[in-house]
Amino acid sequence: MRLLALGAAIAIAMAGFPLSGAAAAAAPTSGVCPTDPLAPARTPVVALDTRPGPGGLPAAYGGMQYRRSTGLGPKQIALTFDDGPDPEVTPRVLRVLERHCLKATFFMVGWYAKAHPDLVRAVAADGHVIGAHTWMHPDNIRRLTPAAGEAEIVEGFDGIREALDGAPPAEQAQLAPFFRFPGLNDSPALISWLAARDVAVVSADLGTDDWRGIGPGAIEWRTLRYVAHTGGGIMVMHDTKPATAEALSDLITELEARGYTFVQLVPAAGARDRAEAVPASLLHPVQPAARAVAASAGSFDAVDAWIRTSIRDVQDGARQLVADVRDWRK
Numbered sequence: 479m480r481l482l483a484l485g486a487a488i489a490i491a492m493a494g495f496p497l498s499g500a501a502a503a504a505a506p507t508s509g510v511c512p513t514d515p516l517a518p519a520r521t522p523v524v525a526l527d528t529r530p531g532p533g534g535l536p537a538a539y540g541g542m543q544y545r546r547s548t549g550l551g552p553k554q555i556a557l558t559f560d561d562g563p564d565p566e567v568t569p570r571v572l573r574v575l576e577r578h579c580l581k582a583t584f585f586m587v588g589w590y591a592k593a594h595p596d597l598v599r600a601v602a603a604d605g606h607v608i609g610a611h612t613w614m615h616p617d618n619i620r621r622l623t624p625a626a627g628e629a630e631i632v633e634g635f636d637g638i639r640e641a642l643d644g645a646p647p648a649e650q651a652q653l654a655p656f657f658r659f660p661g662l663n664d665s666p667a668l669i670s671w672l673a674a675r676d677v678a679v680v681s682a683d684l685g686t687d688d689w690r691g692i693g694p695g696a697i698e699w700r701t702l703r704y705v706a707h708t709g710g711g712i713m714v715m716h717d718t719k720p721a722t723a724e725a726l727s728d729l730i731t732e733l734e735a736r737g738y739t740f741v742q743l744v745p746a747a748g749a750r751d752r753a754e755a756v757p758a759s760l761l762h763p764v765q766p767a768a769r770a771v772a773a774s775a776g777s778f779d780a781v782d783a784w785i786r787t788s789i790r791d792v793q794d795g796a797r798q799l800v801a802d803v804r805d806w807r808k
């Protein structure tokens with residue numbers, strides 16, 4: 479009997495489930511990925527609570543900025559992709575993830591989601607979780623008025639939710655109460671505003687430098703160096719960069735060879751229902767004000783150019799943030 483219990487404990491540990499943290503939830507895994515001998519057939523999940531944590535810590539995750547634990551175990555990596563969906567790169571990223579039997583979390587720009595609903599649905603249909611990354615990716619949401627900042631967030635969710643309109647319920651449910659600030663430029667006021675709507679802020683533990691315009695080899699080399707420093711964590715990539723899609727498969731294989739495993743960030747049980755039930759929910763109704771702003775957004779090319787400029791500007795700002803974090807860690 480004792481042996482049996484021990485065997486069960488080992489089986490749970492070997493499945494790679496996070497054993498620490500009450501928020502951690504487990505999905506069953508079985509077998510081995512048919513196309514990736516180093517990977518399990520299913521990605522274990524790590525559930526993020528959207529409610530305040532011990533000591534009143536807000537539901538804000540990612541060691542680059544926040545102290546609250548995600549519950550990821552040692553050498554566990556949660557893949558996240560920002561700024562899409564992108565017609566060229568997102569499908570390539572999806573194919574790589576499928577080949578490695580991996581599930582990830584995508585933080586989408588609402589305007590791109592609305593422009594490419596087929597891609598949003600493809601991401602959801604593949605079992606990836608989707609969070610919002612604003613409507614048009616302002617380079618620094620802190621500089622906007624509170625009302626404009628809130629509208630960016632509302633519309634970001636709306637663009638994704640609209641793209642999923644008419645999709646099967648299981649795909650619609652992939653939209654999570656998760657938000658990532660562009661350039662990780664958060665503000666205490668907006669974190670509180672999101673908390674009141676049961677939405678968690680998801681930052682990162684490490685980057686991959688894929689936004690710096692470097693090639694796939696450099697992305698892989700730098701990421702392996704960063705991950706050796708952090709020991710894993712929430713990793714940021716961009717499904718708008720062709721070099722990211724090119725680097726991804728080799729990077730995954732190399733990380734697995736070094737003993738890292740992958741987990742998927744998902745909302746804790748009940749979190750999505752709570753976020754849907756709050757007044758002015760970001761997940762459920764389309765906000766009339768948001769529709770009005772969205773309608774005035776202009777031609778596709780003009781808005782696309784505006785967002786790309788903003789992303790470039792935010793990345794210039796991010797260089798400083800990354801440098802600050804490195805200084806702070808020394």
Ligand SMILES: [Zn+2]
Nearest residue numbers: 560561660661
């Ligand atoms: Zn971004």
